[in-house]
Amino acid sequence: MPALPLILSAAVAALIAPAMLRTLGDSRLAMENFRGARLPFPAGTIVIAAAALAAGPLALVQELGLADDVLAPELRTVAVYAFGVAALGLLDDALGGAPRGWRGHGAALLRGGISTGALKAAGSFGLALYALSGLGYGDGEYLLAAAVLVLSTNLFNLLDLRPGRSVKVFVLLGAGLTLGAWDLDPLWALGLFAGATLVVGAYDLRERAMLGDTGSNLVGALAGLWIVLTLDTLGQAIALAIVLAITIYGEFRSISSLVEKAPLLRQLDSLGRPA
Secondary structure, eight states: OHHHHHHHHHHHHHHHHHHHHHHHHSTTEEETTTOOOEHHHHHHHHHHHHHHHHHHHHHHHHTSSSSSSSOOTTTHHHHHHHHHHHHHHHHHHHOSSOOOOHHHHHHHHHOOOOOOOHHHHHHHHHHHHHHTTTTTTOOHHHHHHHHHHHHHHHHHHHHTTTTTTHHHHHHHHHHHHHHHHTOOHHHHHHHHHHHHHHHHHHHHHHHHHOOHHHHHHHHHHHHHHHHHHHHHHHHHHHHHHHHHHHHHHHHHSSSSHHHHHHHHHHHHHHTTSSO
16 A cells, blocks of 8 residues: 555645644744735644654554555655755744855855854755665765755755745656656655645645745655656756756746746746635
């Protein structure tokens, strides 16, 4: 039953989301979105909670022999990186603020300070190296996969400037990878987090919550993991080049402005969002 983690995490997220959103909406962390509406924030915490709540029953089902192949072998790697990145994102949501972007973080370091964003970037790299260790990669493959994870994590944070955008890109990327490789195994490996992400992403799209760095970095982590679990070395290198190019563009230009200028991108970006 490899699809069970995805189904259960989605069900748990749907069950706990209303109460958690009320709590987040009443907290000091609630934030205004791009329209000025004050929304529950960071809704990415719901994904963390749902995955954690679903993990126990799933482990019991597998360990007690009630079902086979419930937990994918890659889940430990996925969980280490996903939970870790989400925790770093939550730190940034709770304590962070300016500066933003790689240039801002670098400027803060040169002034003798440090930002939670810089801590998050360095911590993500450490988590990537740890999560991928011991999996039999060659040196170059190991460093390449780690770079894919870290830059994908950061990219989805850059994308998350409009409701639903980061989750839409995640879904499109996952669909492309799955159809291209004709392989559902990576999806099942991510299911513990992917199911809950889709539920919370619907709230984000409908402007009923904001993912925050907790959620957007987690979505980026899952995207990077999907790439690493699906593609060979050449495919990962191509993906890294694309992610790096978009990241550099986002440092110097507005991704939202680019989307607005392209009719097809604008239509896809606004699909499902309240008028």
